Amino acid sequence: MADPANAANAVPVVDGAVSTQAADEQPGHKVFTGNLAYTTTDEGLKAFFSPVADDVISAQVIFRGTRSAGYGFAAFKSAEAAQKAVELLNKKELDGRTLIVEVAKPTEEKQKEKKEKRAPKKRSSKKSKADDGTNGTADATTESKDTAAKSETTGDAKPKKKRNTRKAKKAKGEAKEGEAADTATTGGAAAPAAPAEPKPKKVKTPKAKPAKPVRPIGEAPEGEPSKTMLFVANLGFTVDDDALSELFTSAGIQVTSARVVRRRWGQPRRSKGYGFVDVGSEEEQKKALELLQGKEVGGREIAVKIAVNTQEHEAADGQAPAHNVPSLVAAAS
Template identity: 55%
Template sequence: MSDAPAAPVTEQGVPPVTQTEEAPSFKVFVGNLAYSTTDEGLKAFFEPVHSDIISAQVIMRGTRSAGYGFVALSTAEAAQTAVEDLNKKQLDDRQIIVEIAKPADQKERDRKDRKPRRRPGRRGSKAVPGEVTEAEANGEAKTEDATPAEGEAPKPKKKKKKTAKKPKAKVADDEAEPAATTTESEAKPPRKKRSPRPRRAAGEEPTGEPSKSVLFVANLGFNIDDVALAALFTEAGINVLSARIVRRQYGRPRKSKGYGFVDVGDEAEQKKAIASLEGKDVGGRPIAVKIAVNAQAEEVKEEAAVEKEDTPEVAVAAT
């Protein structure tokens, strides 16, 4: 006969299941992970302690990474080595945070400690009935709101007396405060109203004496400003003294009317400009270049004056 002890048998005749104790693991928290990092990539990142890795898991929210994970290691020394060697290292173009994971009970204690505790006697909060506030304990406040003792009737609250407001004394004209001084930009004289200019019928040519230096340029794009109009002539070799787009009277900013005036200095430059630019395609539009009349030149000056008045001046304070 064998000397080996017989296996224990239960009432049903089946030997009991022996439970094997799992080896303890030491978890490491890994934060600031890229959304593309996988479990395999996280495990490969822990190459310095690969022989001690039990598991490596990226925490998921549905189908997307939560941005952190945990690595279980077999020894505390391996966990500490991982923190020292891998913290703030790069993984998938991100600087990774590696820390020893906190136990569940410690995380619960930390969460409770972070909850704000109510302090009695704070401004805007009432103390619990029968509780002495910090101010009352120091003798800085009266305990009027304290609960009355048993058998003692509560004291009625005193009503505040309404005091009649005294009428304000009128200040004499001599004692009145001086009016605030205004800057030069605020004390500008009111703009003079211009008399309305009679409108010409559609297609009617302007009447008046032809100008000997100013040209009328029409069918321009609405995005062309004064600088672009001047550049159009200078690029063609024309001398330009001034160039101005005529704009609408109202609106901020004032929009172009699609035409303008260019002062080229003399009649020779006028003829040269008409020969070079009449009918030229500018932004998909064939422009018209004609000799302006003096009435149109006056219109340009008035438009320039109105635009100057509408431009706000910045007042610089004297230092």
């Protein structure tokens, strides 16, 4: 005679997935066990039911292919034993998970619940249909009388007005304006309203920006020479802020900030070939002029000059001004 536990573990495979038919065909009263860990085995599930081991016939974890479905079933000898297992082991932990233990429902009951869920719900009619035409007429007459009496005494049974949509309200308002205008012109006699003409769309014209004044070549810029800022020109297009700062620090000059000016368009924004370096003091400024003027960087001889604080803002270059100071240009040498 075959062992029931071994028979329960021999689960048939259908299209690569383990069928749950074996769990449905197990003898005895079944208990559903949900929220199982994927590592839980049949032996582990059977050991979980050790408090009622004398009444356990078999325990089985349901698989989908080679992976656990996360639930299983245990068969018991009697309904009392199954109920006892539910009371003792529901909400207990196994393999780090709190399990759901409840009496399994018969297959017929589960199929019936599925059909009820899938079946569309029918809307209940407000008025019941009469068995014949005479009764139906009499019921309708009685109901109308009761409704009329109720409306006279309480006023609750008044028919609700349909809400107008926005389009209907707009059309109604335009029609009233047309009727009022026609009444005024015809001396009280209402004339058919003419269709309203569409309003012309307003076209926004862009405001003309004032032209930026161009300083002639060789003319000194107007402004006060900076005591800490230097203008560096003829930079290679590959030189960025860090490389510009490294150029000065490698010469032993202290750098407070260094920035390469870039174009407003393009991605990435391309360098314009010049930038500004703040060395923090007038002494460092003189030292940088002596050490770096005409130095070759990347095959180019750079030009270092004292920057001038002008009234123009660096926003014209598409960049926010550094340290909220006026824009800087090179002083004429």
